[in-house]
Amino acid sequence: MDGVHDMGGTHGFGAVNIERDEPVFHHPWEGVVRAMMQRTNGRYYNLDEFRHAMERMPSDEYLRASYYERWLHAVETLLLEKDVITRTELTEGHATHPAPEATRETEPRPALEPRFQPGDRVSTRNIHPHGHTRLPRYARGRRGVIRKVYGPFRLPDANAHGDHHAWQPCYAVEFAAQELWGDDAKQTDRVCIDLWESYLVPEEKP
């Protein structure tokens, strides 16, 4: 989805604010949130569903929320949606029904022949799905070169929406900074993005 989470290249966020010697957790509740996520992720939801639950936050809330506030929102949202907890239980503060049986994704990684090899020229599709995707907006409809072949990994666009069997090869695709940002970018600079096979189409050799 074309949400505010897809921040690459966006103007207006100001300078990077560097906190010296910052603690691992700023508040004890942040550690609680991390632990709740780690104990429920992979049992009641997967990481793509988790990311998408954050992306589904209203844009203004997403931008106002701290990192662990987003996590809390996502864990709460998914546990409600998966009937692990109910809204009434949350409001009343005690459990009234047991949690459903957890599921574990144990499907082995299939052997898939990658369509592309390092050095191949590709371009990215210009897609704007309503759901989850890991093809960032700033890299859609751009030309790049395959650098590394990975996977197969589950396609996040499917795995976030109930189809957990859509395995695909994935690639580190290198883009010239000027291809992404125009002539103001430096000619020497590159951005590498990991992209799933279905995001890519072969580019004719020049």
Place this chain on the structure above:
Amino acid sequence: MSHDHDHDHDHHPEAPSPVEARALALESLLVEKGLLTSEEVDRIVSMYEHDIGPMLGARVVARAWVDESYKQRLLEDGPAAVKELGIGYPPATQLVVVENKGDVHNVIVCTLCSCYPWPVLGLPPTWYKSAPYRSRMVREPRTVLEEFNLNLPDEVAVNVWDSSSDVRYMVLPERPAGTEGWSEEQLAGIVTRDCMIGVARPRIPAESAAR
């Protein structure tokens, strides 16, 4: 506060903030349902506060600096190479180590969320997860690096790695001149978290350089 995580929520001196109250309400439900215990929370917090952090990545870098064949293995297969040093690497993600050279500087970011090689670097700093870093690093890396006091000459190419898949990236910085004959432990001492993200380069402390 982070180093003596006290799980005794009932004796909090002030009323919890709204977000804290929400987190604790969810926690108590999960405990009631048998999905979590407060010991597990303490164990997970303690693991990130004490056991997993940039000191692990620094050991990996120092070994790669003194042992060329280890470096090659590290660049070939990150998880296997870090396991050689007794560092656990979970199977859920891959680790790819990218090497800085005289004419190439690598830096990592995750524009879509905040993916980070936590098994070797620990949890990411707040700035790494912030909108300014996520939005700007892919577009104007040199300007962002200047904010970290890293000024790269024009002839050095910048490679930005936007971690969008199950692959996590870590930067292998260049070993600085003047560290010849140093022990692995000494070398690890100059490899900071920021060097392995790519927003800094290892620096020799003034007193060592003077010796």
